[in-house]
Amino acid sequence: MAHFIYEYSANLPAEQLNLAALMQKMHRVAADSGVFPLAGIRSRALRCEEFRVGDGSPDNGFVNLSVKVGHGRDLDTRMTVGEQLFDTLIQHLQPLLDSRPLAVSFEMRELDPDVKFNRKSL
Template identity: 45%
Template sequence: MPHFIMEYSANLDDDLDIPSLFEKLNETAIATGVFPIGGIRTRAVRCEHFRVGEGDPENTFVHLTAKVGAGREPEVLKAASDKVFETFTEQLQPIFDRRYMSIGFEMIELHPERNYRKNNIHEKIAKMKNDA
């Protein structure tokens, strides 16, 4: 974890460089030292139907949700959230400067007893480190 899920208004297709944005978000998540590399997932959901503010079709939005596993201290999650939001807004700033835009971010801690996972990517990364 985290799983980053970015929803965005379809009218941003020509402005968003999603691969670059995701690269920066993943780098930031790794740099916090809070999240294991093998648990990071990042995906985008294009919202064809949306209404922002008063309904001007030129208004845009981007909302990022980070779902994280339970058990970290609140201060640790707050610091990680601050870093992620900083990177997120820095990457979107050029668009924000040109267009009307709502940027949102929320980090959600998943329930410790109702969150199920199966992942062998951690083993792959450990092997890569050992082989290096």
């Protein structure tokens, strides 16, 4: 299981952000790692209309990626995959990073198996 939750500032041009392509790349990296089964990978994006970054300049933008992963992978494995995912995220966003003030953050969290419930038919 890997759930990707993208939050991003509304001032980022959709055609430059290209979330569909980013999600496709991230799914591929996650699945190709052999750590996450493809059927358990999910992505969703939340556009933040109300935001403030740094000094509040209207040009400042952000992309935050939170990845929730199932329990049971050691720290070295999570670090390796996390670095691959972050590199992919940065490569995709590099044109935006080069053209405007942009903060990019990434966090991977392991879920507690005792309080995680789910059902699926995939």
